[in-house]
Amino acid sequence: DAGVTQSPTHLIKTRGQHVTLRCSPISGHKSVSWYQQVLGQGPQFIFQYYEKEERGRGNFPDRFSARQFPNYSSELNVNALLLGDSALYLCASSFRQEHNEQFFGPGTRLTVL
Amino acid sequence: DAKTTQPTSMDCAEGRAANLPCNHSTISGNEYVYWYRQIHSQGPQYIIHGLKNNETNEMASLIITEDRKSSTLILPHATLRDTAVYYCIVRVSSNTGKLIFGQGTTLQVKP
Numbered sequence: 344d345a346g347v348t349q350s351p352t353h354l355i356k357t358r359g360q361h362v363t364l365r366c367s368p369i370s371g372h373k374s375v376s377w378y379q380q381v382l383g384q385g386p387q388f389i390f391q392y393y394e395k396e397e398r399g400r401g402n403f404p405d406r407f408s409a410r411q412f413p414n415y416s417s418e419l420n421v422n423a424l425l426l427g428d429s430a431l432y433l434c435a436s437s438f439r440q441e442h443n444e445q446f447f448g449p450g451t452r453l454t455v456l
Numbered sequence: 457d458a459k460t461t462q463p464t465s466m467d468c469a470e471g472r473a474a475n476l477p478c479n480h481s482t483i484s485g486n487e488y489v490y491w492y493r494q495i496h497s498q499g500p501q502y503i504i505h506g507l508k509n510n511e512t513n514e515m516a517s518l519i520i521t522e523d524r525k526s527s528t529l530i531l532p533h534a535t536l537r538d539t540a541v542y543y544c545i546v547r548v549s550s551n552t553g554k555l556i557f558g559q560g561t562t563l564q565v566k567p
Contacts, residue, residue, distance in 0.1 A: 347499070376553045378555075378557075385541075385543060385558055385559060386500065386555070388556065391554060399553065399554050433499050433500070435553070435555075437553055444502045444505075445502060446502070447500045447501065449497075449498060449499055
């Protein structure tokens with residue numbers, strides 16, 4: 344079985360642009376969470392989606408948004424990019440909303456110039 | 457969710473047991489202890505979790521003190537591939553999927 348997949352692997356954008364990151368969960372998993380990991384720090388929770396509804400939101404500005412599709416894949420959108428948005432963006436899936444064992448993808452490395 | 461404290465870094469000789477401590481003195485009765493690790497340039501990987509009993513799986517053992525204020529993750533025979541950042545997280549099982557990662561412990565396994 345394929346693990347969590349994310350695309351693209353790397354991305355370079357300039358300030359003010361917007362970006363869309365994509366995540367495909369493990370087959371059968373209905374919960375997808377997004378995390379931002381700045382260099383040298385642990386991942387920070389951005390969103391959780393379960394059954395296509397937002398079930399949790401971290402302390403991030405409204406420039407960050409996400410959605411989950413009927414096939415449980417998910418997109419993370421970031422508008423008006425800032426230099427500080429440069430980070431590794433991680434997606435994690437689990438079977439249920441509260442499931443403890445989350446499976447992480449390899450991440451998308453976003454660089455904002 | 458309770459806060460955790462871990463040493464910033466640790467070394468371990470290859471083939472020896474790696475014992476990674478975690479303090480969670482404010483843990484509540486319904487909070488579990490979870491361990492994840494992150495190998496360089498990869499996403500975090502779930503290792504093990506427990507409530508109050510010691511737990512063991514194919515990757516590691518988790519020892520939780522009787523008062524549940526601290527725990528130790530044990531990798532019985534560390535290999536070079538175990539070099540990673542190890543995160544100790546405490547959370548309520550019925551919460552959302554939100555995981556609160558701290559700085560973690562950087563474990564360096566040396567030949």
